[in-house]
Amino acid sequence: MLYNKEAILDALIQAKAAMISLTKIPYQKEWAEQLQVVQLKREVAGTSRIEGADFTDGELDAAINETIEQLHTRSQRQASSTVKAYKWIAALENDKPITEDLISTIHRIIITDADDDHCPPGVLRQKDQNVIFGVPKHRGCEGGTPCRDAFMLLCKAINKDFRNHDPLIQAIAAHYHFASMHPFLDGNGRTARASEALMRSKGLASEILFL
Numbered sequence: 001m002l003y004n005k006e007a008i009l010d011a012l013i014q015a016k017a018a019m020i021s022l023t024k025i026p027y028q029k030e031w032a033e034q035l036q037v038v039q040l041k042r043e044v045a046g047t048s049r050i051e052g053a054d055f056t057d058g059e060l061d062a063a064i065n066e067t068i069e070q071l072h073t074r075s076q077r078q079a080s081s082t083v084k085a086y087k088w089i090a091a092l093e094n095d096k097p098i099t100e101d102l103i104s105t106i107h108r109i110i111i112t113d114a115d116d117d118h119c120p121p122g123v124l125r126q127k128d129q130n131v132i133f134g135v136p137k138h139r140g141c142e143g144g145t146p147c148r149d150a151f152m153l154l155c156k157a158i159n160k161d162f163r164n165h166d167p168l169i170q171a172i173a174a175h176y177h178f179a180s181m182h183p184f185l186d187g188n189g190r191t192a193r194a195s196e197a198l199m200r201s202k203g204l205a206s207e208i209l210f211l
Contacts (some may be wrong), residue, residue: 001157001165001173008169014062014160044082049063058103074114081114082190098174100151107191108199109186119186124148125147131182140182151183158199171199 045060063071063079071077085106096102108122125131127144140149154177162170173195182188 001161001169003169003173012168014168015174016166019168040086041081043086043193043197044079047082047190048188074180077114078110078190081110081112082194083111084195085194089194089201092198096196098155103151103191103195105156106194107187110190110194111184111187115186119184124151124183125185129185131185133182133188136178140180140188146177147181147183150181154178154181168200171196172178174199 009049041060044063060079063083065078071080072102086148088109103124104124111121113117125140125143129143131140132138133140141147154174157177158174162173163171175192178195179188179192182190
């Protein structure tokens, strides 16, 4: 993995200092649980707005709390499915490896009941299923075998080569490479952000001090 370590050093130190402070200051457990709810809302609202949604607080709460049958817009259904994915991630064992199956499961949860009318949940792009996205325009990896191979190699790198770098760098790099290849027909950004959140959280929750 190649990057300019000097260019990111200050930002990395500040981020690590903030993370370490969470492990050194004792918290009431109920405070942490309340903060987790707030953070979940921030994650979902942020990823939804990146996708083009503009929720009021009431609309976001409805997307999070109502059943899928009660949600009327695609953006609300996307937010609801994203909440399910983050809750599923939160229940994972802390040492669970990042695998092709795990990322595909995250994508399946995010797409089901939200975008499964045009995107097969958890299924990589097939031959001739190619995508162009972003500004400036960028072409994802070729559908079919090249897509499967790129996805497989990324997951192998996450569990091997990436481990030689700081966990924050690992999470950001995984997000970047996943988003660049766009292995699924839709939901790649949401899946990349959820996978990054999973990698960022690894090893942190178990170190937080509770009163």
